[in-house]
């Protein structure tokens with residue numbers, strides 16, 4: 001008797017078909033893995049394209065863009081956050097052609113805003129934030145990003161700046177692909193107010209948001225506030 005002719009095997013219980021009847025049974029976020037892979041591949045290509053374009057911005061234009069962004073940030077903080085005096089605002093130390101807001105962070109510090117910077121203290125975990133002042137002697141962290149030393153106080157931001165590699169009109173952000181800001185926002189309760197900082201030219205029609213992506217409250221570019229999701 002060859003295999004096809006054998007009677008169907010009988011089992012005491014039927015095979016588990018839960019995955020076919022309710023696909024989200026084994027995949028509670030309801031993600032389609034083929035689609036997730038396609039989006040990840042598209043994001044890698046977009047990051048490379050945006051990084052290339054950003055690298056070509058002439059120094060003088062980059063400086064003007066950073067200054068315009070700093071002005072818009074100060075306006076937003078005074079209009080929506082009462083200037084943020086006495087609150088913890090996390091910034092970032094610019095890398096790879098990101099807008100440079102360090103002068104604005106120093107001014108905010110002098111005006112009484114507590115400034116913090118993000119640190120990757122553990123891979124694939126939420127970011128840690130440590131206090132920064134213009135006099136802080138920085139040390140080199142992961143990816144050679146200067147960070148405050150371990151003795152700097154650990155704080156939790158009430159307002160968080162997030163540098164954007166790309167962004168879309170719904171407030172979603174494309175970063176370097178480590179998922180650090182999303183992991184951090186998912187872990188913080190209450191969630192800080194979030195302000196994305198990027199170039200106008202880095203706007204995308206959509207970043208194809210995935211279940212882990214968390215939209216930002218505001219997106220700022222050199223052209224001003226582009227997205228506001230917070231209640232007026």
Ligand SMILES: Nc1nc2c(c(=O)[nH]1)N(C=O)[C@@H](CNc1ccc(C(=O)N[C@@H](CCC(=O)O)C(=O)O)cc1)CN2
Nearest residue numbers: 092093094095118119120143145163175176178180181
């Ligand atoms: N200025 C700044 N500081 C920041 C961030 C940021 O986006 N900008 N971060 C926001 O998360 C965290 C650092 N996250 C980062 C994640 C990846 C890479 C990076 O360069 N990745 C390489 C690939 C490295 C690899 O795969 O091993 C690359 O893009 O070439 C840099 C920073 C905390 N500090």
Ligand SMILES: Nc1ncnc2c1ncn2[C@@H]1O[C@H](COP(=O)(O)OP(=O)(O)OP(=O)(O)O)[C@@H](O)[C@H]1O
Nearest residue numbers: 173174175176177178179180181182183186212213
């Ligand atoms: N809350 C989370 N919990 C676990 N993993 C997460 C979370 N958020 C993101 N990730 C993981 O991080 C990966 C990269 O995410 P994504 O492409 O959104 O990065 P990104 O926002 O561009 O990076 P970054 O914030 O570091 O600049 C995702 O594929 C996902 O696996």
